[in-house]
Amino acid sequence: MIRLIQLIHIKYKIFILFIKKTGIARSTLWLWVNEKKFPKPIKLSPRITVWEENKIQEWQKAQLL
Template sequence: MRPNNPSPLDTQSDLRSVAPLTLRARLLRLPQVVELVGVKKSTIWKWASEGAFPRPLKLSKGVTVWRAADVLEWIEERSKLSR
């Protein structure tokens, strides 16, 4: 029987508590990307298809992820542009 120990990114509220360096090394699923960026899933997909957001990686037929480092870099670039 497997222990019931969730990973650090199992819930949205836990996402904010992960150390930035640890987060950068992770792969993020769509709900985690939505939580970080603050827009709807459809917007993430639209921006990615237009080249305005990092493209996801397809790990398998049903598993799509984004490199956290790419998403965080995108957020930082947007922050610099808005100053």
């Protein structure tokens, strides 16, 4: 259980850094998720949503092409 919490924390932190680095608003990001322009998140609980780091990296690479 502790390992899962650490993993969630690391991935969440990376997501927050992604938002800060790109300047994309959370509302825009959720719009893109709904429009299938951004990877679908994984809902761990009603208050915890995470994204797979590799899916975000793939999305970033695709934006550069």
